[in-house]
Amino acid sequence: MKRTTRLLLVPLLVAGVAAPLSALPAAADSGGRTPPALRVGDGPADKDAVSVVRPAGDGKVGQVPVGDARLTDYDAAGGHAVLTGGASHGLQGSPDRLRPGDVIASPATAATPQGALVKVTAVHPQAGGRVAVDTRPADLTDALGDGTVDLRVPLTAADLKAKPSSTGGRVSGGQAGGGGIRLDVDVPMPPGVKPTEGHSSALSGSLEIRPELLFSYERAHWYSVAPSKAEIGMGDDYAYDFKAHAEGSAAYDTGRKPLRIPAAEVDVNKTVWVGPVPIVLNAKIDYFYDVSADGKITVDAEQRTEGRLNIGARYDADHGWSALSGPEPVTRGTATRVTGTATAQAGIGAHAELGLYGSIGVTADAMPYLKATVRGSGGGGQPKDGKRAGQTGVDDTHGEWALYGGGRLTGSFFGKLSVLGVKVLDHSWDFPAVTYEHRLAGGSS
Known part of the structure; x- marks a missing residue:
């Protein structure tokens, strides 16, 4: 699978590409001096x-x-x-x-x-x-003064404060050493859509994450009154499974419906101590789903996406603010059956906000999706020679069809994050929308 350093998409948090903020002018030459390391304590x-x-x-x-x-x-x-x-x-x-x-x-x-x-x-x-x-x-420069610190603060299930909700879904400890969390959800379907034979859910997903909050700071007053470097973000290793076993006979589009399930709306206010100063990192995550089709279609398909997430914003005195990014995720598809005459797409996404002391600095929307297109019928067989769908050897002799795994991410950076000591206008910059899409399986008769 092709990798890039341009983007990463998972249903947790995401930020786009560089925000056009101007760097502050450098002050006196630092003379090669390094600010002292700030102690991280309890x-x-x-x-x-x-x-x-x-x-x-x-x-x-x-x-x-x-x-x-x-x-x-x-x-x-x-x-x-x-x-x-x-x-x-x-x-x-x-x-x-x-x-x-x-x-x-x-x-x-x-x-x-x-x-x-x-x-x-x-x-x-x-x-x-x-x-x-x-x-x-x-500003944090008032509290921290000269110094440098680079924090990676792991979060546990106890740090994630889920809002009350009523139906569907569950949260549990992650499988990777017990340090992460896992979210499982059955996605509500619009009228006229039902599971295919042998399946209890038309659309379901699970997300395993090992999240950590990211924070870094560097300032030397002999160089500038503002930080020379700063960073606020979130990262995690994750695995995301998506299962679509659905059939419908009408056009529909749910359009970003909120997922009202336990742990689907999460607030994090995590305090870490740098020297004598408590630094409070805030994150807010709301999950949503979007399902659409333009005609009659039946889909039996699954995908698994794995990757490393790095999101948020980074500042340096030479280039100003830019967005954190990570490698493009690796996505794999399973044996597939697609019939009908339509295009259908379904995804579970997230809206996230990230900041310091309640001053939100980065917002992001991310939605990975599974898309099927068909004119006739496709798939219907198991991979030949033990190979996965999308590889040579799939039985795809029943018509013109294709299965895609993709995603869309958008984000904004707010001048409110001047709490880091970098003075910017009271304005927001939208990161250019980024999309990716990979063909997982498909063929023609």
Whole structure:
């Protein structure tokens, strides 16, 4: 199977090709100096406690001791927050303990489910161990200063917070060492479509993934006040099975119907600690399906797709922002039977959003599909000599037909991701739509 580094399509997350954002001009020559590596740790014992840091003019940041203080009241739109606790470590013990210019970083908590990253503009001490602050949004450069870090954070089933739903589908642990997750689904069919003889489902699929969140950052103040490199994304090794055993006699098009099944709508708010700073990576995934046909057709076909996913956005000071990408997936088809006079297509896709501290930076839509075209009848036999459909030796002597495995991916990059410290316009750029399609089987009489 031909591979490229241009795209990757799976029903999880995807981003397209380069976004036309201009790089910031480079500042002074770095002189070959490398910023220090930032330590990745487990964070404080109290996982709900905030971290407060104070940026310095030399590119360094210092931690402000606030003990176990928590963000108990947070109004992002109004620019107000309240810190409670931490009195034993002097949150209120000194007039300059907390002051304008300090950066407050909160992990994902009940009060800040997507985390928070703000800069203090005014301090208002209150009674009862509380301190109210006026705030404005901060950048990660304010919190991390000079340094470099490259994170690959594995996700488990416990990290994926599924929304309630009512019918169909199930989720379980993955087979690959038990570290991944598996989603199985029977796709709802439009009226007039039913399973072929001997099959209980007209259209079904399964997805096994071993996901990880991707984050990298590099800045040296002697080079630029903005990062020289940054990355936000998601990656995983995956296997996707798709089974179509359906017959119908009318034209139809479901058009991106949501899949209302357990674990089909997923939110992730994952906190990782870089030095004293909690970084909250957000992902939101909604699955959908699309089934269409333009006439009478019967399809018995299956496909399996395997690959490595790398999606999101990458920045460097020389080229600006571009999309992460991965190799094109490897797709295989099974023995096939196609009859009728029509073209039919079916797919299970996903809409995904990815960002930091609730500031979404990348959105993407991906839908792999199986397409059958027929004029007469095709297939109906098993592969000869043990070969798979699509290879020489398939019994395809019953008419003009073809089976394709393909996909379509679209995406957008939002200027909101300036939380990384790269200032861009309040604008979004659509990645050019990318499609691929490979013939899996077919022939003519």
